Amino acid sequence: MGELKLMKGNEAVAEAAIRAGVDAYFGYPITPQSEVMEYLAAEQPHKRTGMVLLQAESEIAAINMVYGAASTGKKAMTSSSSPGISLKMEGISYLAGAELPCVVVNVVRGGPGLGTIQPSQADYFQATKGGGHGDYHMLVLAPASVQEMSDFVKLGFDLAFKYRNPVMILSDGVIGQMMEKVELFDPIPRCTEFNEEWMLTGKTADREKRVVTSLDLDSAKMEKHNLDLVAKYKKMQENEVRYEEFQVEDAEYLFVAYGCSARICQKTVKIAREMGHKVGLLRPITLYPYPSKRLNELADRLKGILSVELNSGQMIEDVKLAVNGKTKVEHYGRMGGMIHSPEQVLCAFEEFLLK
Amino acid sequence: MDVKDIIKPENLVYERTKNLTDKALSYCPGCGHGVVHRLTMEVLEELQITQDTIGVASVGCSVLAYEFMNIDMTQAPHGRATAAATGIKRCWPDKYVFTYQGDGDLAAIGTAETIHSCNRGENFTVIFINNGIYGMTGGQMAPTTLPGMKSSTTPYGREVELMGNPIKMTELVAQLPGTYYVTRQSVHTPANVRKAKKAIRIAFENQKLNKGLSFVEIVSNCNSGWKMTPVDSNIWMEENMFPFYPLGDIKVNGELVTK
Amino acid sequence: MAKMKGAVVVDVERCKGCELCIVNCPQGVLANLKSQVNAKGYPYVYMKNPDDCTGCTNCAVVCPDGVLTVYRIKV
CATH class of the missing domain: 3.40.50.970 (Thiamin diphosphate (ThDP)-binding fold, Pyr/PP domains)
Known part of the structure; x- marks a missing residue:
């Protein structure tokens, strides 16, 4: 430990x-x-x-x-x-x-x-x-x-x-x-080897010069660079999606929330379950790449999703894209530095998803 | 004696440094950038520090400097070259680091980065090309455009009442305790080129002393932007730019030069 | 007294015809052959008066494009 x-x-x-x-x-x-x-x-x-x-x-x-x-x-x-x-x-x-x-x-x-x-x-x-x-x-x-x-x-x-x-x-x-x-975690020593071919370390006689830039005035080359970036992002989507689920197994309704909002929603899930509502929580850990695939799978059996964010409704767009119309998606969130309570999230759940 | 008898390897007295790539420079005919690129690369070669040098290109005409300088280089966002150089030098105190910036980059959008890097006494070299105009974007007014000087955004001449006075960044940074060497040079005659090279050499040698930033301004022509022939632009520069931007050392070994 | 004799080799394709070398040559060696252009369309310089060259390197020193290579011998 x-x-x-x-x-x-x-x-x-x-x-x-x-x-x-x-x-x-x-x-x-x-x-x-x-x-x-x-x-x-x-x-x-x-x-x-x-x-x-x-x-x-x-x-x-x-x-x-x-x-x-x-x-x-x-x-x-x-x-x-x-x-x-x-x-x-x-x-x-x-x-x-x-x-x-x-x-x-x-x-x-x-x-x-x-x-x-x-x-x-x-x-x-x-x-x-x-x-x-x-x-x-x-x-x-x-x-x-x-x-x-x-x-x-x-x-x-x-x-x-x-x-x-x-x-x-x-x-x-x-x-x-x-x-x-x-x-x-235990300390990791600082790296002292800088031999990857993109790292600027000073051009020695035995190698070509290295350049770090985001510029290419040749449109064809720039498009190729863009395509390489797209391929990289696709790899991230395949390999790096991280999320946490809480009481999702039998859930009929789902909260999607990240960061502090997810912690608040966890409490709301407990209260809602005590009241007999089968609610779960999905907490995206990577916001990009987004756990779209998992949300899409879950959407098949969900009656509704509430995206709970401390904003006017931003992540909800990714939730809707993931769910692609399979189930109802609503947003709840407070703004301007105000933080919703678990009870307020519960009210929103009742109003937007149960009614 | 025939020319062919002279052109032999043993008689060679001047050739292009290998520290420049073979690529043709993208600058307009007669532009001072080419000379300053060459001088900088010659200095690295002569000091034998090419393998320990990392350059920072900026935004402007010299944005592609890394295409022509055969050394490891990065290209910083507009105005931020000295910040990028700070990041490099702080992590690699034993490397030689320099920025290559124009007047738009260094004296307008990057003023804060320039002043604070100078003030912190960052131990690298700044090469500052001042041609009094934005060359890359098509000859608009620069912070260094002279009063009355025409540009595409001051077609009737720079009106000081409306657009303010040109800024003398070099005199300004010389006042800061963090600068160790501050000089203003030009590259329009052989004598001036040789002096400018000496200044660039000192500016790199100073990095070994770890006593602060070395700042070399080169007052240069922009014949396309000024709408003159290269030869005429150098005459115009002598007559108009030099009185406002006088050549010479401003600060040497950390001490202001008194004239 | 020893005299210096020089010669300049012009990298024709690199030359942009700016003529800064011409005005900075103390011997009036170089000239621009206006009638001929390189692949990029620039009229380039050449040694018009090769006998006068002393190999002082002034032309190469002011050339922005690294066009000129200079040779010199004592005669």
Whole structure:
């Protein structure tokens, strides 16, 4: 059993970064995720592992520092919250276009605009549908516990390097700020071998130069690149879909929810079952690729699905696409930093699905 | 004596560096970019640091610099070259890292990244081409466009009351404690080319000292954007650009040069 | 006193005919043969007065396209 600790979600991300052998963290403060960089600064990761820590002048600079470090094969990450993630979107598009690995943590707050500092899931579209310009996807992991905040940093880098693609950990103010018991994984040493053919290490006489770019002015070549990316995303869809089911076996109705909303729904499932309603919960862990196949299978025997999100109805579009009209799909969610209670979800279930 | 008797390997005194690829440069005839590309690559060759160098191309005419420079390079989003270079250099303090940026990239959209990289004293080299115009997009006003100078977005000349004054980034970054070497050069005559090369060489050698950022501005022509012949554009540059952007060292060994 | 004799080889296909080498040649060696163009359509430079070349390399130093290779001997 690994070391046990009581930690905030944001602190768990930071500790996991050091333990995962991350080479560099570039950040910029924003509520509700500032503890990530604060924890790192207090820990002095350069002393523990040699990890670089730098507070950039902006989120834009931070993501481009990640871009530079990632170009050389280093494990680089950044974290921010919604408005800051918007600023990073150009850089993320470049990272995706140049096929560079990195991990970006978004501790989501309410929006649009400056919005609020309270929890939200309003950045679902931005995270899963691209967010920046051009045809691309990040691989999106949605933690629902402080434990997963830690575990997904390590998993995120494994996936980022496996697919040479940016990975987003789409968290929220609840998971980032709350304290829970975490079992920390054992530290992995930082990588010292940089011999994959895309990594910039300096051109030696015995090899061709290496270039990291997202640009190709030849449309035919650019289309080929786009097709390669599409093939990569298809592989992710085949191999990387992750989800968790709760009392789905005999369910007639299903909640679909991720992150903190899934935890609330778990309680609602218990209350609803006590009342005699056969309700289950599916919690997508990867928001991209989405567990569409599983939802489609379940839809054959379901009387209805409630997509429960802290937003105006974003993930519901993926649920509807997955279900493809087989069963009724409704949305419930609060916004602006307000969080639904299990009872409110129950009311919504009764109103939208039972009536 | 016949020319054929002179053209023999043992008599060779100048050839194109192998640090440039064979690809024909995409720049307009007479453009200073080609010279600065060559000088940078010659310096790496002479210092024997090609295998330890990582370059950062920017957005603008020189976006394809990596096609011509035969070294490992990345291409940063518009204005963010110094941020990308920071990421590289912080992870690889023993490598030589440089950015190659134009005036739009460095002095407009990337002003924050430029100033903060300079201010942090990042230990890399910035090569800044200032031709007072946006060449790539077709000759629009740059932050460095001179007062009264015509461009496609200032067809009657830059009106300072409306569009503000041109920005002297090089003087500005020289004021920051993080810069160690700041100079302004040109590449329009053989003597100036030789001086510019010396400056670029110092800017790379300084990385060994770990004392801060080295910043080399090259005032260059953009004959297409200025709508002149290459030869005329160099004369115009001497008459109009140099009085506003005077050549010479501004900061050496971390000390401002007093004139 | 030893005299320098030089020669310039023009990579014709690389030349864009900008003429910066011509104006920077102290000996007036180079000229642009306007009547001939390379595959890209650029009129290119040639050694009009080869006997005057001293191999000073000024032409190659200012050439943006790396067109010129310079040779020199003492005579």
